[in-house]
Amino acid sequence: MSPRAKMILGRVAQAIPVILGVVVISFVLTRALPGDPAAYFAGPAADAESIAEIREALGLDKPLLQQFFYYVGDLARGELGTSLTTGQTVLADLAARLPASLELTLVALLLSCAIAIPLGVLAATRPGTWVDHLCRVLVTAGVSMPTFFTGIVLIYVFYYLTGLAPSPLGRLDFIYLSPPHVTGFYLIDAAVAGDFETWFGALKQLILPATTLALFTLAPIARMTRAAMLSALSSDFIRTARAAGLGSRKVLYGYAFRNALLPVVTTLGMVFSFTLGANVLVEKVFAWPGIGSYAVEALVVSDYAAVQGFVLAMALLFVVLNLIIDIAYALIDPRIGLN
Amino acid sequence: MLSINNLSVAFKTRKGEVNAVRGISLNVAKGETLGIVGESGSGKSVTSYALMRILDAGGEIRTGDVTYSGIDLRAASEKDMRDIRGREISMIFQNPRAALNPIRRVGHQIEDVLIRHAQATRQDAKEKAIAALKAVKINDAAARYDAYPFELSGGMCQRIVIAIALACKPRLLIADEPTTGLDITTQKAVMDLVGDLAKARGMGMILITHDLGLASQYCDRIVVMKDGLIVEEDVPAQLFTNPQHAYTRKLVDATPRLGASLRTLLPPEARRPEPKLRVQSNPLLEVRDLVKTYPGKSGPVQAVKGISFDINAGQSLGLVGESGSGKSTTSEMIVRLQDPSSGNIIFDRQDIAATPSARFMRHPMRRDIQMVFQDATDSLNPRGTAAAAIAEPLARIDGMRGSKLSARVAELAELVGLPQPLLSRFPHQLSGGQKARVGIARAIALEPKLLILDEPTAALDVSIQAIVLNLLVDLRAQMGMSYLFVSHDLNVVRLLCDEVLVMKQGDIVDRGPTAQVMDTPSHPYTRALIEAAPQPPKSVAA
Numbered sequence: 001m002s003p004r005a006k007m008i009l010g011r012v013a014q015a016i017p018v019i020l021g022v023v024v025i026s027f028v029l030t031r032a033l034p035g036d037p038a039a040y041f042a043g044p045a046a047d048a049e050s051i052a053e054i055r056e057a058l059g060l061d062k063p064l065l066q067q068f069f070y071y072v073g074d075l076a077r078g079e080l081g082t083s084l085t086t087g088q089t090v091l092a093d094l095a096a097r098l099p100a101s102l103e104l105t106l107v108a109l110l111l112s113c114a115i116a117i118p119l120g121v122l123a124a125t126r127p128g129t130w131v132d133h134l135c136r137v138l139v140t141a142g143v144s145m146p147t148f149f150t151g152i153v154l155i156y157v158f159y160y161l162t163g164l165a166p167s168p169l170g171r172l173d174f175i176y177l178s179p180p181h182v183t184g185f186y187l188i189d190a191a192v193a194g195d196f197e198t199w200f201g202a203l204k205q206l207i208l209p210a211t212t213l214a215l216f217t218l219a220p221i222a223r224m225t226r227a228a229m230l231s232a233l234s235s236d237f238i239r240t241a242r243a244a245g246l247g248s249r250k251v252l253y254g255y256a257f258r259n260a261l262l263p264v265v266t267t268l269g270m271v272f273s274f275t276l277g278a279n280v281l282v283e284k285v286f287a288w289p290g291i292g293s294y295a296v297e298a299l300v301v302s303d304y305a306a307v308q309g310f311v312l313a314m315a316l317l318f319v320v321l322n323l324i325i326d327i328a329y330a331l332i333d334p335r336i337g338l339n
Numbered sequence: 340m341l342s343i344n345n346l347s348v349a350f351k352t353r354k355g356e357v358n359a360v361r362g363i364s365l366n367v368a369k370g371e372t373l374g375i376v377g378e379s380g381s382g383k384s385v386t387s388y389a390l391m392r393i394l395d396a397g398g399e400i401r402t403g404d405v406t407y408s409g410i411d412l413r414a415a416s417e418k419d420m421r422d423i424r425g426r427e428i429s430m431i432f433q434n435p436r437a438a439l440n441p442i443r444r445v446g447h448q449i450e451d452v453l454i455r456h457a458q459a460t461r462q463d464a465k466e467k468a469i470a471a472l473k474a475v476k477i478n479d480a481a482a483r484y485d486a487y488p489f490e491l492s493g494g495m496c497q498r499i500v501i502a503i504a505l506a507c508k509p510r511l512l513i514a515d516e517p518t519t520g521l522d523i524t525t526q527k528a529v530m531d532l533v534g535d536l537a538k539a540r541g542m543g544m545i546l547i548t549h550d551l552g553l554a555s556q557y558c559d560r561i562v563v564m565k566d567g568l569i570v571e572e573d574v575p576a577q578l579f580t581n582p583q584h585a586y587t588r589k590l591v592d593a594t595p596r597l598g599a600s601l602r603t604l605l606p607p608e609a610r611r612p613e614p615k616l617r618v619q620s621n622p623l624l625e626v627r628d629l630v631k632t633y634p635g636k637s638g639p640v641q642a643v644k645g646i647s648f649d650i651n652a653g654q655s656l657g658l659v660g661e662s663g664s665g666k667s668t669t670s671e672m673i674v675r676l677q678d679p680s681s682g683n684i685i686f687d688r689q690d691i692a693a694t695p696s697a698r699f700m701r702h703p704m705r706r707d708i709q710m711v712f713q714d715a716t717d718s719l720n721p722r723g724t725a726a727a728a729i730a731e732p733l734a735r736i737d738g739m740r741g742s743k744l745s746a747r748v749a750e751l752a753e754l755v756g757l758p759q760p761l762l763s764r765f766p767h768q769l770s771g772g773q774k775a776r777v778g779i780a781r782a783i784a785l786e787p788k789l790l791i792l793d794e795p796t797a798a799l800d801v802s803i804q805a806i807v808l809n810l811l812v813d814l815r816a817q818m819g820m821s822y823l824f825v826s827h828d829l830n831v832v833r834l835l836c837d838e839v840l841v842m843k844q845g846d847i848v849d850r851g852p853t854a855q856v857m858d859t860p861s862h863p864y865t866r867a868l869i870e871a872a873p874q875p876p877k878s879v880a881a
Contacts, residue, residue, distance in 0.1 A: 127396075236437040242393045243432075244452045244503055245425030254451070255440050333442050334487045 007336075011326050015319045022315035027071050029311065030304045031064065037302045041084050071308075080312070081305030085298060090309035093294060098313060099184025100171055101283070101290035105276050107187075107206055108213035109268070116218045117264065120225025124233060125252065135222055143219035147278075151212040151285040158208060166204050168286045176201045209286040213279055217271045224267040228260035235259070261332050269325040273318055340543050341367040341390070341428075341511055346403035347567075348382070348389045359385040361567035362402065367511065372537060372544040374558030374575075376551050376590070378800035379771070382567040383547045387513045391428060392420050407511070426456045429504035431533075433516035435497035439488040445499045446472070446484030449506050456507045471506045475499075476532060493662075494525035498532070505536060511543045518553070522661040523827055527871040530557055549800060551594045552873035555579060563587050579876040593805040595830035596875050601812055604805035604834070614816030618837060622649040623821050624673070624789060629682035629692075631668050631845075642668045644845040645682065650789065655815060655822040657836030657853060659829060659868065665845040667793065670825050674710045674791045675699040686789070706736050706785040713794045715774035719766040725752075725777045726762040732784045751780040754817075755810060772803035776810070783814060790815075791823045796831065808835060829872050833857050841865050 038055040039046070046054075055061050059070060074081065080090035123135040158165040166173050171186055176198045179189035187206070190199035232238070233256050241251045280292030291310060298306035330336050348360040360382040367373045377383040388394045390405045390412060405412040407428065415423070432438040440448055449468040453459035459467040465484065472480035475498040488496055497517065504512060514533060518526035534557050537544045548554050554561050555575035562572045563586065571584040582588040593604045602610045631643040643665040650656045660666040671677040673684055675696045684692040686704060694702050709732070712718035719728050729748045733739040739747060752762055755776040766774055775795060782790055792811070796804040812835065815822060826832050832839055832853065839856050841849035841864065849862040860866040 236432060236434060237440045239393060240430075240432060240438045240500065240503065241440070241451075243391055243424055243430040244455070245421045245423070246451060246455050247421060250451065250455070255443070258442060259440070335441065335489050 007330060008327055011323060015323060018319055019316065022312060022319075023072065023075065024068075026308045026311040026315070027068055030307050031067075033299075033302055033307070037084060037304055040301050075312075080309040083298065083306040083309075084303045085301055085306065090305050093306065094291065094309055094313050095184065097289055097291045097294050100288060101276060101279065101292060103185045103187065104206065104209055104213065104282070104288060104290060105272065105279060108210040108275065108279075109217060109272060111210055112214040112217045112221055112271075113268070115214070116221035117225050120222045121229055121252075121257065123222070123226045124229030127230065132226075135226065139219040139222050142215040145215070146281070147212050147216050148281040148285050150215055151209065151282055154208050154212055155285070165208050166201075168205075168208060170287050170289055171205055172198070172202055173205065209282050209288055212282050212285075213275060217275055220267050220271055221264065225260065225264050228263045229256060232256040232260040258332065262329065265325060265328050265332065269321060272321060276317065277314065340369045340408060341545075342404075342406050343386070343390060344404045344406075346386065346389060346405060347401045348385050348394065349399055349401050350395075351397040351399075358401075359398070359567055360389065363564070363567070363569045364403075365562055365569065365572070367543045367545060369510070369543055370537075370541045371560065372534075372546060372558045374554035374561040375545060375547045375564060376549065376554045376561055377564035378549055378590075378802065380566070381564040383564050384515050386564075387430065387515055387545060387547060391424060391430060391513070392417075393424070422456070425452050425504070425509065426507045427509055428511045428513065429507070429509040430513045430515060431497070431500050431504045431517050433519040435500045435520075436488055436493055438500050439496055441488055444485050444487060445491070446486075448499070449503055452503055452506050458507050468506070471502045472499075474505065474536070475502045477502075492525075493521050494529060497521060497525075497529050501529075501533060501536075505540075508540065509542065511545070512537060513545045513547070515547045516549070517546075518548075523829070524661060524867060524871045526553075527873075533557075550873065551579075551590055551801070552596065552875040555875045556873045563590065576876050589802055591875075593801040594875055595801075595804075595828070595834055597830075599834070601809055601834050605809060614813055616653065616812075616816050617819065618654045619652040621652055623652040623654075623687065624650040624823075625683070625685040626669075626673065627683040627685065629669065629672060629684065630680045631665070631672060631677070632680040641845050643672070643679075646842075646845075646847050648840055648847065648850070650821050650823060652788070653815075653819055653821055654838065655824060655836045657832035657839035658823060658825045658842060659827065659832055659839055660842035661827060661868075663844070664842040666825050666842050669842070670710075670791050670793055670823060673789075673823065674708055675702075675705075676710075706732075707788045708791070709782040709785060709787040709789075710791040710793065711778050711782045711795045714798055715771060715778050715795075716766060716798075718778055719774060721766050724763050724765055725757070725769065725773075728777050729762075729780045729784055732781060736785060747784070751784055752776075754783070754814070755780045770803075771799050772806065775799060775803070775807050779807075779810065779814070783818065783820070786818060787820060789821045789823065791825070793825045794827070797826075797828070804831070811835065829857065829869055841868070 038051050038058060038060055041058070042051045042054050059067060078091070080094070082088065083090050083093055086093055119135045119138070123132040126132060155168050159168060172178055179186060179193050179195055179198055182189045182192050186202035187199060190196070190202055238251060238256055241255050277292070279290065280296055282288065283290040283293045291313070295307065295310040298310065344364050345362045346360055346364070347358065347362045350357045350359055363386065365373065375383045375386065385394070385398070388398070389400050392412065400413060407423070410423070412420070412423070439445065446465065446468045449471050450459065450464040453464055453467055454461070469480050469484055472483055477483050477495065477498055483491070488499070491499070512533070517533065518529055521529060530553065533544070536542070546554060546558055555578070558575060560572065561575055561578055562569050563584065564570070565586045571578065571582065571587045578587060579591055582591050589606050592606060595604065600613070602613055626649070627647050628645045629643055629647070630641065630645050632639045632641050646669065648656070658666045658669065668677065672679045675691060678696050679692055682692065683690050686708065689704070691699070691702065691704055699705055726745070726748050729751055730744055733744055733747055748762065749759060752759060757773060757776045757780060761769060761773060769777065778795070796807050799807060808831065811822070814820065822835070824832060824836055836853050838851065839853045840847050841856070841862065843864050849856055849860070849865045856865060857869060860869055
């Protein structure tokens with residue numbers, strides 16, 4: 001276990017320069033954006049003098065390098081500044097909105113995995129049969145429809161036509177109170193508070209947007225599972241296991257599936273990253289108060305602090321995500337981390 | 340104990356049905372070792388998969404009966420078969436490292452089988468697995484229990500595969516090319532182990548191999564298969580001294596052995612007089628104090644420890660050793676794919692080690708040193724035709740274009756005996772022997788002075804190997820090339836090389852004229868290598 005622990009520590013250490021790089025890039029990127037936040041903040045009726053005043057108040061008149069040091073200093077104190085649009089601190093905004101996005105993405109991915117992995121395994125064990133064809137059709141359909149379209153179709157069918165789903169307006173219907181803040185994940189917070197009515201309400205709101213995202217992410221996971229299982233099942237060690245009389249469940253799950261997991265985990269990591277960044281369309285359609293729509297709104301009005309906070313939060317999230325994937329690798333495959 | 344009667348097996352493929360086995364009958368008595376010998380595609384492995392009922396998808400038993408101790412294996416339910424597999428009949432496979440689950444501890448893999456066949460409970464499984472490891476003579480069995488396959492050598496992995504197969508004390512063992520890919524001394528150790536265990540337990544065995552010499556050494560009886568049929572069946576001595584079927588005679592002839600010459604490996608009608616070879620006394624290549632050091636986990640590892648040797652113009656030098664002896668590293672340094680840590684490689688009186696390998700591509704001597712790679716399939720671009728492969732060095736280094744290029748490619752194909760229509764084919768449409776010819780044509784395209792051959796026939800069937808070896812000696816005479824022939828097969832080296840170097844752990848431990856080194860080996864390591872090589876009974880066919 002010691003070399004593996006060392007490998008994990010090394011991997012954590014490697015993340016540090018990446019984070020430093022992200023701090024620099026998030027700063028430079030927002031300064032390079034067109035648009036003048038001072039002018040926006042001052043409002044349409046402001047004259048040049050009041051704009052200059054605001055610029056000074058915001059510290060935007062200082063040289064770039066000095067602004068950067070202020071920025072780093074604030075970061076070190078855990079201050080991300082105040083958003084010009086919401087008037088709240090960016091940290092508070094992120095704390096409110098990031099869990100919303102994460103909850104949506106995670107539930108969508110869980111749903112997607114729950115369907116895609118068994119489907120891929122089934123398709124691989126019965127290539128050329130109806131399961132295989134069904135897998136192909138579902139996967140192609142899911143990936144070929146844009147998420148906002150799937151989302152609208154789902155709303156039309158399940159809310160407008162049948163009324164099975166609640167109105168697509170955010171995380172919780174207005175008849176419920178949001179659960180006391182613990183993690184920011186409504187499903188978890190409601191469960192912690194023991195308020196299962198709210199829990200159920202939150203789940204109902206989640207189902208449609210999560211399904212929309214899940215349909216979209218089904219394709220890469222199912223395909224990769226199928227391909228990885230096919231190659232694992234044709235390996236020599238599967239023949240050895242069969243020749244030794246091991247049962248088909250043991251061969252399929254104990255031997256083939258664990259070996260097929262590595263590429264599936266890789267895909268899962270990639271899918272998670274792009275879903276988290278790209279679910280802004282779904283957030284818009286379902287009025288989901290997530291981080292994607294927050295970032296787009298901030299970007300449109302050159303809200304430096306908010307955009308910086310977003311970029312930083314996402315980058316940190318990806319670093320952590322990659323770390324988790326690498327550790328998952330090391331846990332699944334003993335060959336990793338010893339070469 | 341096992342009887343197969345009129346078995347035939349067919350595979351469904353995209354191009355229609357292929358009959359892999361076409362009505363064969365054979366018996367294995369209790370405690371007997373039967374050899375099934377044949378070249379690739381003869382149906383020998385398919386026969387064993389069929390009787391275990393583990394054929395790949397698309398394969399199907401068409402006719403025949405398979406009876407084991409009174410049980411009809413063809414009619415048995417899948418559940419009954421699972422009880423028989425591993426418990427009554429076990430298998431061991433070629434390429435042992437791939438035959439083990441790469442991410443499961445070897446001890447657990449043995450336990451899986453023990454628990455499956457109710458030979459152990461969860462409580463005593465570990466103890467019994469370690470006992471199984473001890474039975475296959477693994478040193479420090481208790482520590483190896485926790486190892487993963489990638490932490491073990493090839494020979495060790497094969498011992499684990501054997502331990503899995505024998506854990507439940509089966510009465511019949513099927514060994515499918517169990518030593519392919521293993522070193523010659525490891526091969527001997529593994530075969531001796533399997534033979535001893537079979538004898539001690541009174542176990543019947545089927546040894547499937549392409550190596551007639553190996554089969555004759557370990558089997559009581561041998562059947563020879565060709566194209567899904569049994570062409571001959573006899574005891575080894577008879578088979579060698581008096582082969583009845585023309586195909587058996589061809590196989591016996593093609594098996595490299597003591598007292599054979601290159602031409603006698605070929606069928607009598609194809610034997611032409613041996614070419615005259617001119618070996619000059621001036622050295623073409625002088626290797627001096629060549630060292631290669633790799634950074635290792637615990638300090639630097641010396642793969643090559645300061646070796647020196649010469650190759651004269653027109654000479655063929657054999658480089659013999661087991662895996663890890665540094666012979667591949669040495670040949671890669673000479674062909675300038677790797678840089679030595681120190682030392683000189685003087686080629687035609689010029690030190691080519693001074694040019695880094697990354698820049699050697701543009702060195703004027705690049706054309707003079709070429710290589711034929713070990714795996715004919717893997718060393719060809721799967722998306723390129725045979726003609727493209729041969730044309731590559733001509734276009735890259737000589738800048739040859741258009742009709743001149745295609746004429747030269749055709750000429751080279753002719754030289755290596757590759758029929759012109761095959762030039763437009765892709766590697767997967769060519770046979771192993773044809774791919775080997777493409778590899779050789781590509782290597783000699785620039786008329787090099789030195790050709791480095793890295794086990795060029797290791798993946799070939801013996802009859803194809805005989806043809807390729809003869810082609811190589813003809814080309815050498817015709818073009819006046821020098822050869823550095825890297826191999827672990829001493830019988831082949833004896834046929835092709837004037838002088839031989841024996842490498843062990845990065846050092847040259849023995850050297851001299853081939854006949855002298857092989858007939859009166861002075862170094863104990865050379866002697867061990869020679870003794871490990873299977874020697875078929877003397878044949879009279881030549």
